[in-house]
């Protein structure tokens with residue numbers, strides 16, 4: 001559903017890498033220059049995560065970048081030929097946004113966005129109007145200093161849920177979705193020890209065919225422990 005580039009990268013780099021042909025990586029660590037490239041206009045912009053999904057419903061992949069410095073998203077609409085419309089549109093999010101998850105949280109047929117905001121200790125939910133514009137964000141509490149973020153239907157009720165890694169408390173918080181774009185209070189699982197990590201693994205395994213999600217959660221655990 002999306003491609004992600006996690007971590008701190010220069011503001012111009014994320015889309016440049018995204019646009020590089022896959023063949024450029026096949027023969028070794030050679031990078032092909034990617035043109036055009038896209039740059040966020042603010043000198044201090046810091047792209048912390050990126051996601052690629054069709055947010056406008058036209059069958060073309062769009063790009064969403066998190067600007068950690070400005071506490072906002074930049075959304076580049078895709079042209080379907082490897083280029084994007086520039087300038088992007090912007091959406092405010094919480095304090096120090098970290099990661100993006102994409103899913104249809106209100107089950108109306110278009111893709112919505114969830115953003116973990118570490119310094120406001122919550123998740124922003126942006127519901128898509130169907131054309132790549134979004135309703136005013138809604139915040140949901142997500143533990144202490146949330147960073148890593150993954151979506152899945154963890155309890156099998158057909159509604160997309162969120163798992164958030166709370167980096168200052170070494171725990172994973174799960175926010176269960178109601179299928180209308182809202183989420184319940186976070187349910188936390190400690191992951192400091194191996195036994196409690198196994199409990200988190202079982203949480204993931206409760207999802208049907210959830211092996212890929214399991215790997216993701218384990219990865220996030222490792223990041224949280226750094």
Ligand SMILES: [Ca+2]
Pocket residue numbers: 053054055056057058059060061062077078
């Ligand atoms: Ca699109």
Ligand SMILES: [Ca+2]
Pocket residue numbers: 103104105106107108109110111112127128
């Ligand atoms: Ca939706």
Ligand SMILES: [Ca+2]
Pocket residue numbers: 152153154155156157158159160161176177
């Ligand atoms: Ca669910």
